[in-house]
Amino acid sequence: MQPLARSFYLQGTLLAARALLGKTLVRRFDDGRIATGRIVETEAYTQDDPACHAFRGLTKSNKTMWGAPGHAYIHINYGLHYCLNAVTAPEGVAEAVLIRAIEPQENARLLWRNTFGEPPEEPTDDGAFDTLARADRRLTSGPGKLTRALKVDRAFDGTDLTSAAGALFFGDGDDDVPDAAVVTTTRIGITKGADFPWRFYVRASPFVSRR
DNA sequence: TAGACGATAGCCT
DNA sequence: GGCTATCGTCTAA
Numbered sequence: 001m002q003p004l005a006r007s008f009y010l011q012g013t014l015l016a017a018r019a020l021l022g023k024t025l026v027r028r029f030d031d032g033r034i035a036t037g038r039i040v041e042t043e044a045y046t047q048d049d050p051a052c053h054a055f056r057g058l059t060k061s062n063k064t065m066w067g068a069p070g071h072a073y074i075h076i077n078y079g080l081h082y083c084l085n086a087v088t089a090p091e092g093v094a095e096a097v098l099i100r101a102i103e104p105q106e107n108a109r110l111l112w113r114n115t116f117g118e119p120p121e122e123p124t125d126d127g128a129f130d131t132l133a134r135a136d137r138r139l140t141s142g143p144g145k146l147t148r149a150l151k152v153d154r155a156f157d158g159t160d161l162t163s164a165a166g167a168l169f170f171g172d173g174d175d176d177v178p179d180a181a182v183v184t185t186t187r188i189g190i191t192k193g194a195d196f197p198w199r200f201y202v203r204a205s206p207f208v209s210r211r
Numbered sequence: 212t213a214g215a216c217g218a219t220a221g222c223c224t
Numbered sequence: 225g226g227c228t229a230t231c232g233t234c235t236a237a
Contacts, residue, residue, distance in 0.1 A: 043218070051218070061233065079231025081219050098218060144219050189218055209219095 001026060001036075001171035003162050008172075009069035013088040013095040017044040018200050020086070021182060024171040025102050027150045035110045035150065037102030037140060038175065040205040043187045043198055045085070046095045050192035054094030064158050065094040072168060074147075074157040081144030082153050086161055086170065100188070100199075102140045103207045104149075111139050111149035135206075142209040177202055 001024060009016060025037045045052040053062045053075060064073045065087055073085040073096050089095035104111050112119055115138065140146040147153070152168065161169045187199045188210060201208045 045218075053218080056234085059234070075218075076232060077217055078219050078229085079217085079233095080229080083218060085218090100218085142219070187218070191217090 003169045006070040016088040017042040017097040022175040022177040036106040041101035041201040043098040051190040072159040082147040083143045141207045
């Protein structure tokens with residue numbers, strides 16, 4: 001799995017949000033094991049967008065968004081949830097794509113364990129357990145849930161997403177989602193800029209956070 | 212340094 | 225569909 005090149009993050013924030021659908025999120029845990037998921041829901045946030053954290057300028061907590069493209073911007077909201085974003089504009093311009101939902105793929109049982117603690121029974125067959133975890137929307141059908149399942153927290157703020165050796169990156173698969181399979185709609189949970197159609201999701205995916 | 216406010220999720224009816 | 229836990233961050237004073 002090759003990481004997306006940095007140029008991917010410079011095609012424009014709206015285009016990048018759309019293009020990330022079908023791409024693979026790769027997480028390498030401390031013990032070397034890898035979990036992957038297919039991105040099925042994203043939102044775009046731009047510098048002139050009142051809903052964007054950077055709208056009012058540079059602050060200590062949003063400074064990663066003002067930095068180089070292809071890096072992770074992590075923010076906390078409601079005091080308890082982490083949200084994972086990819087920076088999608090050149091240094092000095094603060095724009096990002098929020099990853100709202102993924103479909104667990106490789107090693108889904110690790111995500112299960114991270115979310116619920118040890119699974120009720122230790123699986124003898126990874127494939128069977130992965131099938132179970134795939135069917136369970138509770139793992140990754142929302143921005144706060146997927147960071148919990150992937151063990152992604154504020155320590156990942158600023159992580160370079162273009163390094164295949166890193167603990168977190170976006171991989172380029174062969175899953176191109178056709179336009180007919182994509183729904184473009186308004187964003188979730190915001191009050192300002194609420195009418196911008198800057199949310200994208202895969203229509204058929206059961207892991208989309210909300211329709 | 213106090214007060215207000217979230218790019219949510221989960222539980223309740 | 226409604227309610228709210230929970231706390232980091234920003235803003236104003």
